[in-house]
Amino acid sequence: MWTAFINGRPTTQHLVWLASFCLSGVSPFYGDQMPAGTLDLIRLRSKWAMEGRIEERPIEDYDLETSWKPSGLALEQFGQNGTMPVRRFFPYVGLRDRAADVTWLAELAGQASWQLNVSRLDDRLAIFGGLPDADNGQWFTDIAPGKDYTSPYAYLTVGTGDLLTVSRRLQTPIKTTELPIIYNEWGTSWGNPSADLVHESVALLQDHHVDCYVIDAGWYDSPDGNWDGGHGDWLVDVDRFPAGMAPVVQDIHAHGMQAGIWYEYETVGRNSTKSADTEALVKRDGISVTTMKRRFLDLTQPAVQTYLRERMVQHLVASGFDYLKVDYNDSTGIGAAGIGGATSPAEGLQRLTDAALAMLQEVRQAVPGITIENCASGGHRLTPTWIDATDVSSFSDAHETHSIPIIATNELNVIPAAKNLIWCVVHPEDSPDELYFHLIATFLGRVCFSGDIRQLQPSQWQIIDQCLAFYQHYAALIAQGAPFREGPAVLSYHDPVGYQISGFKQDKQMLVLVFGYNLPARRFVNLDIPTGWRLTDAVGSTAIQRTDQAG
Known part of the structure; x- marks a missing residue:
């Protein structure tokens, strides 16, 4: 999605903000009052050498629930100014309806400065954004008569399933099946x-x-x-x-x-x-x-x-x-x-x-x-x-x-x-x-x-x-393959404790990657492998052992 502004007036127009998209009416599955704890706000945080931390919290934590009467604007606004567009947040936002198992996602092209917003006015919960506004990101421009301005792209999707499944719908498909190995002497x-x-x-x-x-x-x-x-x-x-x-x-x-x-x-x-x-x-x-x-x-x-x-x-x-x-x-x-x-x-x-x-x-x-x-x-x-x-x-x-x-x-x-x-x-x-x-x-x-x-x-x-x-x-x-992740959330990236099961699925193949993080004792983890599947190949530490017993 994008927005094109065309100046059809005889005088120059001064734009102080131009959104690339606006998605309103989330979530549509309820009447006047959505049950508390139904909708989560999703963001991806960023820090040097710790990019991509997933933040998923109820909208109530951001004061984005309805008020006692239909008045007042609630707004959670975030973004990045400058030429490193993933320094604090990714230009990515989502709303997940936990009860309906539906997730709406939006991602900005993220060339330089950007701004995203999640707001509620009355009964309308919306996500919108694109370029920053004049107040927060010092974006504005003059459009002469007969001229136009097109905003950067925003990419939107909605789907069911876990976040990795829905997010994959936003990505440009890759046709390659070969992955050359790089050696970098850094x-x-x-x-x-x-x-x-x-x-x-x-x-x-x-x-x-x-x-x-x-x-x-x-x-x-x-x-x-x-x-x-x-x-x-x-x-x-x-x-x-x-x-x-x-x-x-x-x-x-x-x-x-x-x-x-x-x-x-x-x-x-x-x-x-x-x-x-x-x-x-x-x-x-x-x-x-x-x-x-x-x-x-x-x-x-x-x-x-x-x-x-x-x-x-x-x-x-x-x-x-x-x-x-x-x-x-x-x-x-x-x-x-x-x-x-x-x-x-x-x-x-x-x-x-x-x-x-x-x-x-x-x-x-x-x-x-x-x-x-x-x-x-x-x-x-x-x-x-x-x-x-x-x-x-x-x-x-x-x-x-x-x-x-x-x-x-x-x-x-x-x-x-x-x-x-x-x-x-x-x-x-x-x-x-x-x-x-x-x-x-x-x-x-x-x-x-x-x-x-x-x-x-x-x-x-x-x-x-x-x-x-x-x-x-x-x-x-x-x-x-389609990526997946299972296992508990890991709190610390500096000193992680816990485990993670990740990998890729495609047709009748699955690559399962098992990682343990400073576990204090031996841990048994159940892998949810479909019935009738068998292990064809394995590589890794002998400290990770396998049993075919169910349960």
Whole structure:
């Protein structure tokens, strides 16, 4: 759904708010008074490395029940300002009728700033939203006579069943049944890659199930020697890569893998040379928007676009890269008027991100078949706009925690498993159980393998190969199956306690993934497997044992 405003008047119209959708009359299954506790409000919260926490609470907790007489407006309003649209909440809202088993969901495209509302006036409960209003998000625009303005998209659905089942209806279907395995060296060098490290690593990886090797942040020359705060000039660090990137890419290709590289092309580090080019930067009130470590390029400017074509697009082509990891690690905040001719700060962000997305299209035209990864401090751009514009998306910066399966499963409400890139960082000191846990967590989406592989023992490689072979064998089920989750809610993501049963179902196959979180004692869990089904394959920790007894 979307809204188009057409100015048919002879004078300019000043818009201070424009919703993309409004869904009213929820829930329609009752008379004048809906029983208390019938309807839940659903939101997905977000925090760095803890994205996707599901919040489901009765509408009464938000004062959204009817008053004693039909007067007064109740309003629960939330949103996000800036260029990281999943920093506190996802642009996603739902109402679930528990008695009727019906869930209404709405999700905004989420390109930049957005706002969602749940309200009650009299007997009408409604959800609506889109762009933020002038008061809360500084969005407004002037429409000249005969001109029009179209809002960003909103996606709506209604269905029965659990949240994962209904949420899947909002997602763009994925046709692929193949899930190539990515190795990203971030968890190995932590911002200090080199040609020597690449060569040593690909020589090891060529004998295992890895399809692409990605060189992450730190490959470029940085004035302060730091990957974070010195990026933006995009010139290869000749101390780490003496012959440039082309020979390194050739080395990766020679070992049977595609080659990838990291860019954060929308920002420049405060210590970079480019950060002093204030004419190229986003400004608010005449001052360059500056955060702790970053400034922001105004990609609506032709000169900035030319700069990125030279320093990024041409570099990808000349070096022969097959994969581009696009990162984004801070936000412009409320935005800035004047970007691309915009009247208001939030409309400036719409035009700024339009230009960023157009640059990705230029990359695709210059490098046909390239794979583009969407990353923003992990999962802070997991919205339909960014997910659909890219091939895979980083699920989170949860590199090594035990909450990875929790986060990854929650995010299946907004992203298909075939696009959900999940970290597995291994260490030489990892026990078999630890290796199994992190490897099997990636079965909830796409494998992003990392860690210092140079010191691994043969027994550890055996576990890795076993898991990756299992994963590839069931890739089609993961890519196309319907996700499910069972088990109690886990309160803490930092120190989770409990268990989770997740997986995918399709036709007559089911992949069941069982995770235990710091359980104080042995726990028996009943798996609801249909009668007549049998176990055909298994991989994992010997601490998890199976019995065929019912009950």
